């Protein structure tokens with residue numbers, strides 16, 4: 001992705017118009033001193049009238065007004081250009097995150113992704129709006145005004161050249177000091193975002209564990225770092241303006257001193273008046289030259305930061321998703337078949353495998369449960385089916401086709417997945433249930449049926465607005481169990497050949513869990529159901545139970561067979577069931 005991809009034909013037209021307006025502006029700005037020269041000479045000439053002065057006075061006013069209009073049009077063009085490009089960049093980063101797998105998102109970092117699509121894009125936008133204008137205007141003005149100066153007088157050119165030299169020296173030193181720090185600012189902002197986000201999302205734990213001082217220290221460190229860096233940059237910048245003002249004042253003074261000497265040495269009155277007029281116009285040109293160099297500072301200050309920002313945005317846009325869609329759109333075995341063939345899997349950042357040589361099969365109409373201690377790899381197994389990650393060795397097959405060969409949309413449309421961490425979006429209960437309509441229109445009746453099966457109807461009944469009740473961001477106005485039920489209703493409403501429940505029953509009371517499992521038998525009849533659970537009660541009715549231990553399948557059978565033969569399963573059962581339950 002190159003920068004110019006964000007600039008379409010309309011923006012090129014805007015840029016061209018802006019350049020033309022800048023040229024017009026510089027031309028008119030440079031005309032003003034000429035009219036001033038005429039006016040000065042007219043005023044100094046004995047016997048001149050107001051009408052003579054106004055003859056050039058009107059022209060001078062017209063030039064100033066024209067320059068103003070040109071500046072406004074330039075400002076409008078660059079603002080439209082900058083904001084449009086910024087909008088496209090934000091959309092680019094946003095769209096890219098859809099293609100990224102968890103591995104890529106984790107490698108860049110969520111906080112950095114947020115900074116990149118907000119702060120970084122703003123840096124680029126500011127540079128386009130301000131910097132581009134300056135970078136076009138300053139050189140045109142400098143060259144044009146310099147050529148005017150050179151044609152006027154050599155004597156006065158010397159102090160101007162000295163002033164330009166000094167200006168460049170001041171700007172050079174300031175930039176050499178400030179730019180490296182400015183480059184760091186984006187990284188520090190990432191850090192500040194990370195710490196602030198963690199602090200805000202973990203407020204309750206921080207309060208409960210009284211870790212305010214620890215978190216304050218962590219925040220203070222990055223906050224101070226940002227303050228110090230900004231302070232250094234701003235202090236350096238604070239030197240620039242007074243020094244440049246001193247240079248400009250010195251330049252005006254030198255021009256007037258030299259002018260006084262020249263005028264003094266000229267005996268002829270008319271020549272003296274001409275010389276005086278030239279001096280006035282020259283001092284204005286000289287100031288315009290110095291001003292152009294000052295404008296260039298803006299470019300040099302904003303440019304490097306905008307460049308770093310753009311590189312960070314480009315890094316996101318150029319990220320090659322490790323999970324890319326295949327081309328297969330239909331299966332070769334019975335719809336709903338899931339097969340793991342000798343699967344080993346490793347997380348991108350991990351040293352060792354999380355899953356080792358797993359093989360099993362789940363068929364339509366069958367409920368297969370996965371049980372095991374925490375960290376045994378249950379979620380990792382089910383995450384491989386919708387291809388959130390790819391296997392390291394072996395293959396996962398859905399409907400007889402390797403998931404890597406499936407068209408991703410087709411594959412995911414066959415699956416209804418309830419993640420371990422429930423995700424609700426701001427909206428209503430109905431909008432959250434009807435989220436994945438799976439290519440077909442979902443009726444209000446579909447929502448209600450799914451909600452009834454997942455026992456959502458139970459608590460919606462007590463709400464004034466029913467299914468239209470508001471769901472706040474992250475569903476924080478619902479309890480853990482309610483969120484789980486809405487997430488399950490979403491999966492049931494979507495339907496699919498394969499239903500995956502990753503620890504979806506853990507926050508439910510036993511009665512609600514039993515009701516839902518009962519309702520599932522009808523709601524998900526014919527589908528392949530994979531249930532990840534910690535509780536024996538959740539899995540005991542499953543057609544088959546896979547027992548996982550340290551990423552390996554150490555048991556595969558019904559509750560009864562496992563109770564009779566599998567030591568790991570027996571241990572789990574003994575820790576959860578009473579003697580009577582074990583005996584039954």
Ligand SMILES: Nc1ncnc2c1ncn2[C@@H]1O[C@H](COP(=O)(O)OP(=O)(O)OP(=O)(O)O)[C@@H](O)[C@H]1O
Pocket residue numbers: 347348349350354372373374375376377378379380381420503
């Ligand atoms: N994103 C990740 N990056 C690196 N390692 C991970 C990641 N997610 C999980 N793991 C590791 O993989 C192993 C299996 O984790 P997994 O979440 O599949 O276990 P689980 O059986 O579902 O556990 P739980 O019941 O606690 O949810 C664990 O050792 C865990 O530390």
